[in-house]
Amino acid sequence: MELDKLQKELESTPERQKLRKLRKVLMEQTEKIDSYKTGVKEKEAELAAGTQKLEALLKEYDLEQDDLNIMLEDEECTAAEITESRKSMEKLLERVNSLKKSLSETQEWIKKTTEAIKETYQKGAKTKRDYEAAKTVVETERMERKPVIDKAERDVERIGAQLSPELLKRYKTIKKKYPNPVARVTDNRCSGCGMSLPMNTIKKFASGNGIIECENCARILCRDE
Ligand SMILES: [Zn+2]
Incomplete structure (x- = not known):
């Protein structure tokens, strides 16, 4: 960016x-x-x-x-x-x-x-x-x-x-659509598109395993730190 x-x-x-x-x-x-x-x-x-x-x-x-x-x-x-x-x-x-x-x-x-x-x-x-x-x-x-x-x-x-090649590839794919492919999670919402994340996604995200994407806009989610 x-x-x-x-x-x-x-x-x-x-x-x-x-x-x-x-x-x-x-x-x-x-x-x-x-x-x-x-x-x-x-x-x-x-x-x-x-x-x-x-x-x-x-x-x-x-x-x-x-x-x-x-x-x-x-x-x-x-x-x-x-x-x-x-x-x-x-x-x-x-x-x-x-x-x-x-x-x-x-x-x-x-x-x-x-x-x-x-x-x-x-x-x-x-x-x-x-x-x-x-x-x-x-x-x-x-x-x-x-x-x-x-x-x-x-x-x-x-x-x-x-980054892992897989993550980089996903990043580049999303970047074709959005200038900011990574979105923070704030109050259980995707900061990219503003949608509330489903419980399931929040749980997976909280576990810290794997790459979690917003189900609405497909941005890669990251922690709000
Ligand atoms: Zn989103």
């Missing part, structure tokens, strides 16, 4: 927390850039398709214009036919204008998003620098505490070696 405490302390220093936060920010920035880039690609494809469409519309408009010019010089052409042709050209022009507007909006979006990508890259570079700096501090912290943690690890091994 002492080793757990030391490791936990090392894992939760302000600098470690800062490092974790910076890592998260870095990942978010990368994701943002990726999503921006995907968006730009899509919009560029839209822009290319739209530009082609615009060219086609303009060509169509020119042809209509030519037609109209011919009609205007053709004496056999009726006023109704000319009006029809003008109407058709107006409609075409509306489509051209609306497409132009949409293309210019797309261009604007691409421009803005490209700027946002640049900005995010700059922010990302700063985050990366902060991250590297925090990493260095964290590494220093780790090196500083290494001797203490190494000693605690040796203690764990030394104490473990004094």
